[in-house]
Amino acid sequence: MKRLLAIFAHPDDEGAVAGTLAYYARQGVHVALICATKGEAGEISDPSLATPENLGEVREAELRCACQVIGIAELHLLGYCDSGMDGTPENEKITAFIQADPEEIRFKLVKLIREIKPHVVITFEPNGWYGHPDHIATGRYASEAYYLASDPEAFPEAGPIWQLDRLFHSAFPLSRFKVMVDYAREHGIDISTFDSVPMEGPDPIEEQITHNVDVRAYLDAKLASTRCHQTQFGEDSLFRQIPPEIHQASMGDETFIQVDPQPELSSSPVTDLFSGIEG
């Protein structure tokens, strides 16, 4: 059986690749997700849904809802706290993910990888989509754990080694993002969260993309999974307001950078993350 493992930082990050995860789950692939935190520093779209004190608990339940919708068979939480956006007081909290002991994080990830035995791992690209410190840290640790899992010298107490086949970074090209942002600006939808994202100039991500998964047939599952994350995507959120054609244009494909093994240069992106893998 083929197995796919996604490693992300917060409940709702999985949404960026939800179409791909839903597609593989429906092909009979065992899909697992590791989430580093419960997203305690996230939004509360409606005060009747959560308080700052119980937001982590509420978001865990939202994530379990999304897993069910997407077809994620196995969810593991690493148990750290959301470090918040760069420059916020949450960065300094002793329980914050970015303050945690790096060796402890690597051990937990290696142990889970050796238990789950995935063929393919997906995590953040080095800039964490838009620079969130938890995204950057998760991408770095997950990529390290990918290599350490097959190293007999590394963490022998974390179980027998497992040789993975392929590591991907999830990449969201600016051109797709811009489709959403342009629509939001034209229609007066608040997108101040993304104010720091540069919308012009060359996009280094776009040219690194090696894989493009067409998920238009799974957009319904993808959108249904975002509706599970009610505290993050309330009625006023961008995702809830954009029409189907904008969803298609901005989210109908999910794109990836193959990091290991180094891919052969190809003129057009490959469409299957498992191509050539027997499972």
Ligand SMILES: [Zn+2]
């Ligand atoms: Zn996140």
